[in-house]
Amino acid sequence: METWPGSSARQSAQRERSSSFGSWPSRFVSAVERTTLVEERRLAGILSADVAGYSRLMSTDETNTIRMLKIAQQHFAEFAQRNAGRVVDAVGDNLLAEFRSVVDAVACGVAFQAALGRQDEGLAADRRVCFRIGVHIGDVIVDDDRIFGDGVNVAARVQSIAPPGGVCVSGTALELILGKLPVEFDDLGVRELKNIARPVHVYQVKVREGEIEHFLERGGRAGVRSVGTHRATSRPTSPQNLLLAMWDLLDPILQDAFALAYNKKLRNGSTRISTRDLFQALVRIQDGSLHDLLLTLPAGSMPDPIAADVPGDPVLLSEDPQLSDCIADSLRGFRDSPELPRRLNPTDVFVDISENGHGPSVERLRKQGIDRQQIEQRVKSLGVRVLRRSTSDQAM
Known part of the structure; x- marks a missing residue:
């Protein structure tokens, strides 16, 4: 399991809290620890994804949809790991991942979408599991293995704008990606996003012609490090x-x-x-x-x-x-x-x-x-x- 900056200190603090409970029953200790936030903040690349038309897919073929979703989630976790990232949450059809660099987050998203598209080529359009992906960079609060904060909410709202099979990024993320990946961007304009106080400029990622293999051959590891x-x-x-x-x-x-x-x-x-x-x-x-x-x-x-x-x-x-x-x-x-x-x-x-x-x-x-x-x-x-x-x- 990958160790992130500050995790050792966080784990030490948790051990200290646990030792202070003495002989308390473990279920009470767990309940108390869950309500105690060991706050750590860090700058992170945030990727949010969900399945387009998930409710329709479930109503049509529940068993097959769940099977394909699990396969896709496993592939995504592999792509995230190869790009210095980790899956933070995977509830239902939603995926949330944290990356050390927003460049890595976009490289992972592009490679995952390309791999998933090729895997589903033989399927009818109405049976495909297509993800929408949104990427943002922002300050996050870390508690155990979970992340919280306004940056997570922005990534989720940007994801809701992405087309099925597509990747969208915020304007803040765009500034840090330009020139580092073989991609271009379509300007989708400044958007008022639900429950986000300020307008967010949104761009859709477009992979340059002939460059998709650049992402797939390296398992999503693209850009300067490759x-x-x-x-x-x-x-x-x-x-x-x-x-x-x-x-x-x-x-x-x-x-x-x-x-x-x-x-x-x-x-x-x-x-x-x-x-x-x-x-x-x-x-x-x-x-x-x-x-x-x-x-x-x-x-x-x-x-x-x-x-x-x-x-x-x-x-x-x-x-x-x-x-x-x-x-x-x-x-x-x-x-x-x-x-x-x-x-x-x-x-x-x-x-x-x-x-x-x-x-x-x-x-x-x-x-x-x-x-x-x-x-x-x-x-x-x-x-x-x-x-x-x-x-x-x-x-x-």
Whole structure:
């Protein structure tokens, strides 16, 4: 089961509450815990889906409709997992999923709709289970495995506008998707949505001709991360490609750090995120992702610094246009955001990872019998250095 930022702290709080009930009967403890909200807020990509004409399908052929719905729900859960997402709720014909990136949410939605359409090609139109999907990005409140908030409601209302088999997004989501997926958008105008206080601009996603295979071949994993993976497999022996493969794994971790820092600033009444905020947020992510990442690398596999002539200088790394383009694409969601420093330099990430390769690797520490706590401490230290910047940038 995937661990999300802050989940460890939430679980610890729940354990503390449980221990305070002493010998109370378990059914009373459960009832009390259900009424106690351990509030955690985070920025998330939200996908809402339901089946178009579900009541009609059930009245026509209840057994077959339920069977097809269960198959579709299983496929959707797989697509969501491949796109750094999770299914939050699946009641009746409704699906609600949370994603670390709104780009991932749209990629998942497009791939799922395409796969479902192909699966149902031989069925009569009135027997097909067709979903409508809406995507939004917003601040959500997390309680256990459920999510709440205005963002969830907006996603559901946007979904109600989508045609059967289609995907619609809010204007807020659109701003973060542009240029990152091979799709276009039809403007459906500004809509007054039921029980939503403000009007919402809605767009329908249109996959460019010939690009649907791009989504399906990668199980829905599309956009900047698939570019990095493709380049890494085309030149497997290159040191640059090892770093690109590492970025493919680090990318969601950094997105967690961004969301954590953003939410903290938002609660303090500010939308300005400094690089220092990102450092602190990265250190707080204790789900073992960095630890697991490093253990996947064989001892001594890290290359020497690419900028060997000028240690720590990231500029030389950009001499490889293909590499620098891929890195820039991967971080474009951060760099285009008005809350982030404009001088954020993605090439630093790779130079710092390379520099850390000179010390004893986590794998070697583990073989020497160093306990997990010491390994985690080293990983935390590396986490800060991954996003290290010059003193001037840290002071921004």
